[in-house]
Amino acid sequence: MGFSRARTNEQKQQRIDAVVKATAHLYDTVSYDDITFAAIAKETGFARSNLYIYFTSKEEILLELLIHDLRSWSEDIGEAFHVRKSYTVEEVAEGWTNAYLKNKRLLSLLAILFTVLEKNVSTEALAQFKRKMMEVQHRVLELLGGLLPSIHEEVLEQFLINQLALVQGLYPMAFITERQKQAIEESGTGYVAPEFASSYLNVITALLKNLNKESIS
Amino acid sequence: MGFSRARTNEQKQQRIDAVVKATAHLYDTVSYDDITFAAIAKETGFARSNLYIYFTSKEEILLELLIHDLRSWSEDIGEAFHVRKSYTVEEVAEGWTNAYLKNKRLLSLLAILFTVLEKNVSTEALAQFKRKMMEVQHRVLELLGGLLPSIHEEVLEQFLINQLALVQGLYPMAFITERQKQAIEESGTGYVAPEFASSYLNVITALLKNLNKESIS
Amino acid sequence: MGFSRARTNEQKQQRIDAVVKATAHLYDTVSYDDITFAAIAKETGFARSNLYIYFTSKEEILLELLIHDLRSWSEDIGEAFHVRKSYTVEEVAEGWTNAYLKNKRLLSLLAILFTVLEKNVSTEALAQFKRKMMEVQHRVLELLGGLLPSIHEEVLEQFLINQLALVQGLYPMAFITERQKQAIEESGTGYVAPEFASSYLNVITALLKNLNKESIS
Amino acid sequence: MGFSRARTNEQKQQRIDAVVKATAHLYDTVSYDDITFAAIAKETGFARSNLYIYFTSKEEILLELLIHDLRSWSEDIGEAFHVRKSYTVEEVAEGWTNAYLKNKRLLSLLAILFTVLEKNVSTEALAQFKRKMMEVQHRVLELLGGLLPSIHEEVLEQFLINQLALVQGLYPMAFITERQKQAIEESGTGYVAPEFASSYLNVITALLKNLNKESIS
DNA sequence: CATGAATGAGGATTCATTCAT
DNA sequence: TATGAATGAATCCTCATTCAT
Structure with missing residues (x-):
């Protein structure tokens, strides 16, 4: 043993x-x-x-796991699009959404990233995590630049951040536990939890279309 | 004693x-x-x-606090707009954003609402919380309907949910602790945390404009 | 249960x-x-x-035990002498020594009092201990003043402190463990551990006689 | 590396x-x-x-350190007195006290020698320590014999032991930590910690004078 | 001899929760 | 209802020590 x-x-x-x-x-x-x-x-x-x-803490481990899932997600995005081809905004939005749906655990980790995970971690570990995370972001940003060549890089960066915020907040509202479902039922309010894919797709489509206009003007 | x-x-x-x-x-x-x-x-x-x-748990208490802050927020929104007047999308977005900025604790509670608070709570307590939360939402929805009379109620509901998701995710990305700042510094990545007000304003303006088109078509 | x-x-x-x-x-x-x-x-x-x-720590408990043993010791001293009678220095020294011998655990606690016990204790707990300890000292000082009326109180206080130092240092040299005995044996040095009673008696007799002279001059 | x-x-x-x-x-x-x-x-x-x-234990290392400091102390004593000269009891006591004051760490190690250090040590290591310690003691005893030629060696040995006991007990009473000072303050008892040099000097002077008488009679 | 990963054991501490009064 | 002593469970964390290389 x-x-x-x-x-x-x-x-x-x-x-x-x-x-x-x-x-x-x-x-x-x-x-x-x-x-x-x-x-x-x-x-x-x-x-x-x-x-x-x-x-030195479980959060450190989970950050490592998050990085792992993040890389897997960025690969999925890479595979979803061909470099040569040109895509409509709707197609981009759909491929993007699908990459998230393929990585559900990533979604749930992102949902607690800034509120829970980053709390009980040493500054050094956090710095290293940030480095790894930015690596992935750079790769994704390049890819996105290839898909939407007409948009300024800074505008794309802004989009990345906005959609990340959206993803974090939308996930826990959409994927709810049995107990949460039951509570909603018992509340008699008729509240219906949002459906992740369609809501996310909707919003980022609007955002992407808006980017076009911003860059043109 | x-x-x-x-x-x-x-x-x-x-x-x-x-x-x-x-x-x-x-x-x-x-x-x-x-x-x-x-x-x-x-x-x-x-x-x-x-x-x-x-x-029976601290989360229950925090849900109660959240409701309290939510009501305060809805009142702030009410006071921001006059019933008779008509507002542009930009004006609505700005008033809406300001109401959040006046209620920072609400923001931070929303950020952990679905991931942390709703977890360690009895189904009954959760159901009651949902009821109270929906009350506030109805009031806000009515108000919003008055401001944007041309938009269908269902579309506005959808907007409410989307902006709630955004708020939850954006807040912890924007308001970061000293340690997080230091870690970013040490990472040498040049990452810049988003500024809450402008980012939020940006996105919901885009969303609100999009609503107009959806409803027209 | x-x-x-x-x-x-x-x-x-x-x-x-x-x-x-x-x-x-x-x-x-x-x-x-x-x-x-x-x-x-x-x-x-x-x-x-x-x-x-x-x-909140075992040292706190041991300080309490020390106080208990200290009171027992002071009572033994009280019982060793009659108020009315007058005693020679040798008689005082002997009664005093016997009171210690009756309270062996007190001796061993005193031996670690200032080096070990007082270390892992809150300031408050230590202050309270000091108070209780001084109570006992006052009682003993009064008693001693009755036995040696010709000596100034300040000189007696000094004596109390000196004999306490001696007791603390002498006890662990005199009462040694089996392993310590064996090590001495194996060392072949012919060292002989001091005998507590006679050594202590010797020294305090000298000190007490010296007090007489100090006070006279 | x-x-x-x-x-x-x-x-x-x-x-x-x-x-x-x-x-x-x-x-x-x-x-x-x-x-x-x-x-x-x-x-x-x-x-x-x-x-x-x-x-095999930190105590073993500290015993080694103690031996080192003990040798340094014995050398300081040697340098304090000239072989040819004759000294009064007061002069001997003062030189002796000064040698201790020059070796504060020795004092603090002696204070825990018999109560702490000798506990977690193998018998062999302890035996060896005793051998080294006795070496130093022999050297010091010789030196002391030269200074006080009229006193029997056995009486001097006894003195050595008694002053060692005193030193062990007095040191931790005299050199107290900030927290201990504060606790005394808070206790409101008016207790004043003894001053090492004067207290030690006082007692050993009395002891040395007493030796004279013992040996004469 | 030198290394450092791996272990097991134990100690301090705190929390949620119960229960008799 | 209000109290606070009492519990048990769990977590964190560190230390001495071993062992294969």
Whole structure:
């Protein structure tokens, strides 16, 4: 019983990956508060104290997972569009939306990114996270520039931020738990939770069309 | 020493108000995790166990606070516009944005409403919260209908939801802590956090203009 | 299973006494590092978390125990001398020494009082301890003044402090563990640990005689 | 990166010295409980596990440091007196006291020697420590015999032990922390901590004078 | 000899919650 | 209703120590 030591950097990375993977599994199955170092240790088979060598809080691990999902999402976007082709605004909006739908966990992590995850993390870890996140953003920005060559880069950056805000806020309103559904039912208010895909698509289509006008004028 | 009994309903409401007020003060001064029943009890002067008579989790209290702030916000919107007058889309957007800026705590509570607050709450409490929230929404919807008489009510509802999603996501991106600022600095990425007022104004102006077209067509 | 609540102040004092008593037992049987809140909880039958209502560190409890032993010692001194009688310096020294020998645990607590116990204690708790300790000292000083009426009070105070220093340092040199004895044996140095009673008696006799001269001159 | 192997005994001694020196620095700057193998490893640059080759507990290291300081102290005593000259009791007492004042860390280590340091040490390490300590004592005893030729050696030995006890007990009463000062203040008892130099000087002067009489009679 | 990953154990502390009065 | 002692569970965190390389 017990793990052999991770001597090389490669092995060290394997340990980190194992921890992130285990945390991902936990994230998909249990509630946020039940993701603890104890649970992660159990899931990985590591000793709890051993985790402290690699991470100092669960939020740090989840940021790592977020980066992973973010890269997967950016790849999906890349694959959704061909470089040579030219696309209408509606087509861009649809491909974009689909990439999110393929990465549901990314959506739910983004929803707590700025309010929860970034709170219990050291400044250094946060800085490194920001670096990795900006890398992905740059890649996506380039891609978007290729799709919408008529729009200024700064305007596209602004769009990226706005849609990110929208995604963060819309996700938890759209994907609600059974208990939330029941509460709505019991409230008798007739409230209907928004449908993520159509709402998101709607808004970003409006935003993208607006960009065109901004850039022209 | 000690509190006299709350016999009447009125006294009971006074107790509830005292608890909410104390929690509001805590919310403004300490971090979310440091808002505990122990801290609230200390702040109010009540015994910890006594709080269980009125609330069963701190999230329940915070939902109550959210409702309070929501009403204050809706009143601010009401005061921002005169019923008789007619307003341009830009004027509506600006008044709307200002009402949010007057209620910063509401913004920060909305930012965790669906991801954090609604999680640790009984279905009954949640249902009641939904009822109160919808009351406010109806009032605001009526008001908005008066301002933009040409738009269908359903479209306005959709707008309300979309801007709520935007607000939730934008707030924590715009209002960041010192540590977050420092991390961004250290990351050397040149990332600049969005400015809430202008970003929000920008997007909802686009959305409102779009509504016009939708309704016309 | 479980304790009934300590409602009155008297019951509260009973709880405190129970904790101190259990800690005393532990102190007599296990090593200092093995006196933990967990061990005390086990010994008393209380829940560990319940101890935090009464004390916040084991040092606080041990200070309480020290006070208890100090009072017992001062009573022993009181009983050793009759008020009416007059005593020679040698008789005073002997009675004084015997009172210490009757309170071995006091000796061992004094030996760590300033180096260990006073370290991990809140300022408030320490202040209260000082108050209680000075109470005992005053009583003892009065008693000593009755025995040696020719000596100035300030000189007696000085004596009290000097003998306390001596007692603290001498005790751990005289009462040594089996392992310490064995190490001395193995060292082959022929070192002989001092015998507490005779060494202490010797020194304070010299000090007391010196006091006489100081006061005369 | 990393340390080259210590093959020869000389290199081994260098390692030991480095560890002792690092521990000395720690002892002067942080609290006793914060002196851990982890901290020492960090201070030296060694790997934690490497320390186990040379020492098995921090107390062992501190005993080594104590020996070092003890030798420094004995040298200071040697330099304070000329062999040929004859000294009064008062002069001896003063030189003796000054040697302690020059070696404050020795004082603080002596204060925990028998109560703390000797506890968590193997019998062998303790035996070796005793041997080294007795070496110093012999040197000092010889020196003292030269200064006070009229006193029997056994009586001088007794004096050495008594003053050692006094030093151990007096030091922590005289040199108190800020928190202890504050607690005394808050206690309102008017207690005044003894002044080390004068108190120590006073007592050993009395003891030395008494020795004269003992030996004469 | 030197390393540092891995372990296990334990201690401090706090929280939500109950319950007798 | 109001109290606060009492509980149990859980978390965080660090330390000494081992062991394969």
